Amino acid sequence: MATFTEHLRALGVDGLAALLDRRRDLAAPPPASVRALAARAGTRASLDRALARIDTGTLAGVEAVVALPPPVRPADVSHAVGAHADVWLGVAEDWGLVWQDDDGLHAAPGLSDLLGPHPAGLGPPLAETLARRSTEALATLAAEVGCTPTELAERLADTATVEGLLAEAPIGARAVLDALTWGPPVGRTPRPGTPGAGAVGWLLRTGLLAVGDPQHVVLPAEVALALRGGRTRREPPTPPAPTVVEVDSRTVDADAAGRALETVRLVGELLELWGRAPAAVLRSGGLGARELKRVAAALEVDAGTAALLVEVAGAARLVAEDGEESPSFCPTTVADDWAGDDAAHRWVELVRAWLTAERAPWLVGSRDEAGSLRGALDSAHRRPWVPRLRAAVLGALADAGGRVDAADLHTVLAWRTPRSAPTEHAVQAVLDEAAVLGVTGAGALGGPARQLLAGWVPPDGTEPTFTPTAVLGAAAALSQTLPAPVDEVLLGGDLTGVVPGRPSDALEALLTDVAQVESRGAGLTVRFTEESLRGALDRRSAPEILDALASHARGEVPQPLRYLVTDAARRHGQVRVGSGAAYLRGDPAALAGIEQTPALRALGLRVLAPGVLISPTEPAALLEALRAAGLPAAAEDAAGTVLHARPTRHRVRHTPMPVPDPEVARRRLLRVAGDLVADTGGPAAAPVPPADGTPEPSEALAVLRAAVGAGTEVWLEVASPGGTTRRRVRPLLVEGGRVRVLDQQRAAELTVAVHRIAGAQPVDGPAGVRVDRSADGPVEDGEAWTDH
Template structure:
């Protein structure tokens, strides 16, 4: 463990005289550098390490290192592999390190080009500085086994050979045999690495052997050869392979495998580690599209997404679909949703998964087993269109759910369902952000070819490559077009800043978007202005030439049914739709006045007659509770009903000329008479009409996040608090303890609000305070502490009087007094 965490290998001395180690290098970092480390590798502070030694152990553990490697681009990975290849000549022990100039020459790039990748490697603590040497942590050699596709060094390969083979190899190289002049392996290794020696041996091997070496030069460094450990020498060699084995230019590692020594490969590569060194990402290219048309197409798609999702969730309020046993949505419900939103099943699946990620829908109670809108849906619907869209895009960018996986089957051959299990991909948020970054790097008006986007992401995330990754990239491009981030596959101008805003801490705490959102302002300028008018036509339809203001849209949707959508929305009036408005409490005159006020065309006579005819029949019958009764001012209507054979199942009988009783309950009577075409309305005990409002059903919970999601990047205040706790814990572990005496006066006393304010300020500033504390047994004491964080009702602080890190219950702190503090490191 010491070798792993310390990466021990003295090259420099600390002021104390001890050799510099990885742990001591971490301890020498400044507070801003440690906060940058926690930002780059948030898993290192979950939980906060007890000290620097614990941080070093965690930073060099294989799982956390693998996560850090996944964040490197191809050039950064090449730089890291170069450090491993050049800084480990013996292939044993700890890598010795490499100087920046030597690395630049081997990579074939200027030294300045190494600033960015080396800065990232140092920030993530994968590489550390040791007296001018760049040293990668030792665990990387177990992960990147063949850096730069190079085999082991020659000393590592010949060190495993038996003595008789070493003697034959030494004899062919013209070296003494046996142990008289030192260890044979070290003597042979020194001769093979002597300047100019490999070129001499290549001449001896002959031109016929060169193609064998050329095939292995750029990797893989291992090849298959029958009887690879044969006894051979220059005198008995009958083939190019025999001569290469006799000269040590290739070395057998088992009966069927030979390896090309690292030094030989570098000589064949003329000292270059890679061909080529990819210091710059490949460009994103594609056909040029009219930018104005692309922007209008994206803005139109934004409007379509918002309208479609609102229509779906309003429909689910009245008639929610069921939740399958696996927690998903049925195939039939998916098809119905796609038909309602006027899109294909893939687009419907994306919008529903995005709504779930944004907390707009969630399963109801276990008894109901239905997908319902949540209370947050009402908040979302009250926002302006631009912020509603930003809410959805932010949820999409942060969600690990991949809607495109719903088209296939899982490993067991079972179909995946939308909103169900098996649609999680941990790196999905990262891919979406990378795709948006790739699109933003394209020239203005460029609709990038998917192949060029995939090539750029292959450079950006070389360790993520595979069929699943490529499929997710393609799906992301399609989803960006569906959500309106792109128009004709060109990134919209208002979407350039969406990635930064939608993933910001302020957005996570307020999903509706910040008040000064640049994205929302740009999108609002592109969206059509809501209209307060429509066009009534003689065929009982109304045409809205654009989006209507919300209040008018709700009123028109109440009195008419949407017939078609697109650039203009067509509403159709019918007896059922008009009756729906009357049932909701709208009067006939009120409805006519609404239509006349907002229509740019005269109210057609057929529509006026329709409203009057429905209103004339509406409410003539009134249903009350007696169990139950009918009341009507027109005795002829009741006589007609009593003689109607279709109503015999209701058990009707007359009580008076204007009153009829029924043996059926009031709800049954209302529904049955409505089916018979009488359309009654309920009334209260005082005779007033009861207006029925549709029940807005809501889910009480929010869909849980995926367990595959990685740890979120903590905010700057939390990272700084973690650094202070880390420093305090390290001081408690390593420093000579000299407890600080508390002041001689009585412990301080202060109001709770003042206590919290002073503690929070001290935690932010890194100051010291004097607190009075009452423990669980009622014993009062006082301490001088350095607050690290105040969270969840507890104060975490370094207690200078005890020389240890402690937690204090805030409600037990009787008072606080600020003290002069030492400046933070």
């Protein structure tokens, strides 16, 4: 039989590169040889990661290869699972979980341990259970069955033999076997004299049951298979058929486009908000609940949507901590470049950041295991599995081609990845976030998002990547869906304005500056008030505001609006704030009694002279407080000139989120595969075992795992900087690329890396194995043995 290492070597450059592409953990860091790759592929962590990515049908095929007695042929697996399994076996082989040679199908080393002691609900093999019996008991049982002791295991695995024995069984014997046939195969031994004790005793004597321990009996695997008719599954694995509601693609894209524009607008408002007044960072890290409520109120959204927008902005590197002594969240320099791009590309950047972010915004506001409140932008709450969850949910939605509810999607995902199926709550959360961001529309996947997902390589131990074509294609698809921007506003005599469509960036910036937004939808409706003009009058004069409105108005600016702007400009600055500590200067009539106003008492205002007051408050805070009280205050310089100031914009230097190219990653994997093949002399080269053993690492691990199960000792040889050391130890655990052993002579528990094991041999047992480490490179990790 070929070994697993020989199978990997025979894959050649392209085959190894494909395996490394599916199981990225095997390539980081690059293995020194194919033998080292085989050892890494057989570790529990790597196998568990691979099993988490295969579907129910493939998992059923893998279980059958592990559970069925050898030799296992593809036809045997198809019969065992009740369906044609060639495709599933091909997938399992692509993932390095099984391989095939002239002797049949074989499971990857370590796979049987990972699937547990009872794969497919089957117990230990007959060879193991019969070996526990004495020679006399085996001879008696063989005589009863009508064969020699060496033929006993083969006969008891025969369906006709089992049925023949059961035909003479006492009452209750078949019921006991029926209870154990489909697993679990372990049952409690009844006390003597109780119902069932006689039936269990008879089954033990005939070999149809075996003693597991003093308290339990176990059904041998071959007997269970004979009773099942050779099946490992009661029902054939069948993919679920979710209920799909068809939605017109134009409706989907229109709804998604509207939500995408709203997302871009809200993120832009968040940047403006934090640019003027950065949000404080909690002492424990992240954004506080009070600040999140402030964001939600300013953006006029609920707390969940506010948390999502904040998280997406952080993932896109549009906001970050400023690194000050009292840190705050504020926009980055990347935000300025982002704001200058068109709406479609801005949306793509946000969605790309959301897809790859390792945080779950839906958990913001909940409590962790320690009872602490989870905050937004808190780096302590990373979830590396979240990008894969988003990829799985949106991939299933894309395959459905319509609207599917969370319950049906959860069923689909449970079939696709049964060992890592998400909760229905998490699936619903991803759908909700996708709807807010415009990834979906009317419950179905939008066209632009479908373009982006087509070029997305979700992470598997490496950085997620997008093809540049997918990024550009998604932006182009959204641009085609969005209505053309409108650069005109219909100004009414009632001091309102209506933009009949999607306003251009310049028009929206103007209206947001000088008016109050009343409604958004198919168009934009605004109202002009004296309050809405006050901020604009800080930055431009009345003629400048009227000229800007006239350049976008359809027709002339209505007379009532011109009067409003002129009157607001005339009253603007009747009360002036200047620097000193801070002072107020203005018309004595306008300032009369202002220091007695209850809302302004906290400012500490004192009258110095008619029309002049002073306050210990900073000018900016004083100006804001006066305007909040309804006074048309303005700032002035030392010469008494009204300042047309630009708002303060806080920024922190940052780099944009990179767009890794999957082609670069593919070429790197090809180089790693080429190095492996070159190191071993090509795909057809056969390994040369050392004089005292075999180069197969999985065999050494098999010796260690067997010793763990039996609680016996082994001679363990480990490569170290000074050569090879040999100790007599009792293995305790083989897991995660490490072996934990007990050295009784030194009274210490030790841990050794699997890739440093050079040999393993049972004490007072058959010859063990020795692994050739000559091709694994020099030892770099210092001491090979580590004391706990």
